[in-house]
Amino acid sequence: xxxxxxxxxxxxxxxxQQVTLRCSPISGHKSVSWYQQVxxxxxxxxxxxxxxxxxxxxxxxxxxxxxQFPNYSSELNVNALLLGDSALYLCxxxxxxxxxxxxxxGQGTRLTVV
Amino acid sequence: xxxxxxxxxxxxxxxGAPVELKCNYSYSGSxxxxxxxxxxxxxxxLLLRHISRESIKGFTADLNKGETSFHLKKPFxxxxxxxxxxxxxxxxxxxxxxxxxxxxxxIP
Numbered sequence: 001x002x003x004x005x006x007x008x009x010x011x012x013x014x015x016x017q018q019v020t021l022r023c024s025p026i027s028g029h030k031s032v033s034w035y036q037q038v039x040x041x042x043x044x045x046x047x048x049x050x051x052x053x054x055x056x057x058x059x060x061x062x063x064x065x066x067x068q069f070p071n072y073s074s075e076l077n078v079n080a081l082l083l084g085d086s087a088l089y090l091c092x093x094x095x096x097x098x099x100x101x102x103x104x105x106g107q108g109t110r111l112t113v114v
Numbered sequence: 115x116x117x118x119x120x121x122x123x124x125x126x127x128x129x130g131a132p133v134e135l136k137c138n139y140s141y142s143g144s145x146x147x148x149x150x151x152x153x154x155x156x157x158x159x160l161l162l163r164h165i166s167r168e169s170i171k172g173f174t175a176d177l178n179k180g181e182t183s184f185h186l187k188k189p190f191x192x193x194x195x196x197x198x199x200x201x202x203x204x205x206x207x208x209x210x211x212x213x214x215x216x217x218x219x220x221i222p
Contacts, residue, residue: 003157004157031208033208033209033210035210035212040214041214041215042118042120042200042202042212042213042214042215043158043200043210043212044212045209045210045211048207048208048209055207055209056207056209058209090158092210094208096208097207097208098206098207098208099206099208100146100163100165100204100206100208101208102148102160102163103160103204103208103210104159104160105150105157105158105159106157107157108157
């Protein structure tokens with residue numbers, strides 16, 4: 001099993017642009033969550049999706065959006081990029097959407113906004 | 115609101131010495147507590163979780179609900195334990211809230 005895969009691994013965007021990050025969960029996992037990790041901080045919860053429905057949203061502006069597809073893969077979109085959006089974006093998948101199950105993390109996408 | 119606090123950003127110990135990484139949390143419900151570890155150039159991975167009560171790689175963690183703490187301990191540190199350690203809590207919806215992490219260096 002390849003584990004959780006994210007693409008791209010790195011990208012550079014200009015302020016005001018839009019970006020889409022992609023995540024493929026572990027086969028059989030139905031829940032995908034997104035986290036933002038700013039340098040020197042722990043991962044911060046952005047979104048959780050389970051069975052294609054949003055199950056939770058962290059304290060992030062509406063510029064951040066996400067969706068989950070029928071094959072359980074997911075995309076995170078960020079509009080009107082700001083310099084402060086520069087971070088490592090992590091995707092995590094879980095077997096279920098609740099019940100304190102383990103989250104398996106991808107390698108992340110390093111986003112740099114210039 | 116939920117909060118996880120790891121007071122030490124950096125921690126250095128000598129090989130063979132005991133190590134303790136501190137974690138305190140605040141949460142209004144009944145969370146599950148985890149320790150995740152990130153070795154150099156590797157992805158974040160689960161080290162242990164309270165509910166399973168396992169000892170992984172010699173590490174243990176005891177949940178103290180009175181002190182709202184979940185400190186990670188190992189009696190004899192090894193060089194391969196050098197890594198970034200994150201304490202996290204999960205709510206019933208499986209959403210994780212992480213501390214800022216402690217970078218552990220084990221000195222040979």
